[in-house]
Amino acid sequence: MRRLATTLTLGAALAGCDGETPINLFTIEDDISLGMELRDEINGDPATYPVVPEADAPDAYDHLYRMRDAILASGEVTHADDFDWEIYLIDDDETLNAFAGPGGYIWVYSGIMRYLEREDDLVGVLGHEIAHADRRHSTQQLSKVYGVSVLLGVIFGSDPGLIPELAAGLVSLSFSRTDEADADEHSVIYLCGTDYAANGAASFFEKLLEESTVEIPAFLSTHPASAERVADINTLTEELGCSTDPNPNVPPWADVLATLP
Numbered sequence: 001m002r003r004l005a006t007t008l009t010l011g012a013a014l015a016g017c018d019g020e021t022p023i024n025l026f027t028i029e030d031d032i033s034l035g036m037e038l039r040d041e042i043n044g045d046p047a048t049y050p051v052v053p054e055a056d057a058p059d060a061y062d063h064l065y066r067m068r069d070a071i072l073a074s075g076e077v078t079h080a081d082d083f084d085w086e087i088y089l090i091d092d093d094e095t096l097n098a099f100a101g102p103g104g105y106i107w108v109y110s111g112i113m114r115y116l117e118r119e120d121d122l123v124g125v126l127g128h129e130i131a132h133a134d135r136r137h138s139t140q141q142l143s144k145v146y147g148v149s150v151l152l153g154v155i156f157g158s159d160p161g162l163i164p165e166l167a168a169g170l171v172s173l174s175f176s177r178t179d180e181a182d183a184d185e186h187s188v189i190y191l192c193g194t195d196y197a198a199n200g201a202a203s204f205f206e207k208l209l210e211e212s213t214v215e216i217p218a219f220l221s222t223h224p225a226s227a228e229r230v231a232d233i234n235t236l237t238e239e240l241g242c243s244t245d246p247n248p249n250v251p252p253w254a255d256v257l258a259t260l261p
């Protein structure tokens with residue numbers, strides 16, 4: 001009885017938590033399990049996601065690892081040591097996108113790399129994606145949807161077969177406006193602790209705003225690039241006293257792009 005009462009109380013709290021401090025009922029291990037399931041799903045579907053094996057583009061992967069590791073070494077990533085932070089390159093020059101799953105799994109399209117003009121800007125996008133995983137936005141959303149079931153252990157306990165089903169849903173999950181703003185903010189916080197320009201994430205949106213002929217990428221389909229988003233990133237960078245100078249210790253961007261398949 002006591003357990004049921006607790007469940008109902010928390011369930012009520014969940015129902016009323018829109019826009020408030022989000023509750024996450026999943027464990028870090030759940031985030032990792034869901035992320036691995038998602039990874040296997042995506043990497044096992046080359047028709048939709050032409051993921052490049054590391055052996056086919058080792059130099060491109062080395063560059064991506066270098067950027068990722070700089071962010072993880074910033075001291076600002078909460079789960080830097082909890083997740084494996086696997087990163088995958090998708091060979092599709094037409095798609096301006098990058099996305100992250102729970103547990104620190106990240107995919108980057110060659111299209112967004114070729115679209116951006118410097119490494120700092122891609123690191124800004126990576127910071128945004130790392131933030132979605134690090135801030136656990138996916139399982140926060142699942143907590144809202146499945147709240148009471150999670151508390152009763154229904155999801156993973158009685159039916160482990162639900163894990164792949166939940167992971168499949170994550171492929172098409174779009175984040176809320178609040179989560180997008182949170183990821184933008186944390187991209188600045190992470191990059192501020194590196195040698196990269198802290199406002200790198202703003203460049204992608206700025207370039208899209210300037211070039212209205214570009215088709216809106218999936219990355220932005222729900223929350224399009226806006227001048228407000230660019231301004232928020234730049235304001236926070238200034239408030240925190242972070243550098244906007246590009247990292248001088250990186251290879252020319254053209255050399256990085258030359259390693260793409």
Ligand SMILES: [Zn+2]
Nearest residue numbers: 128175180183
């Ligand atoms: Zn996002």
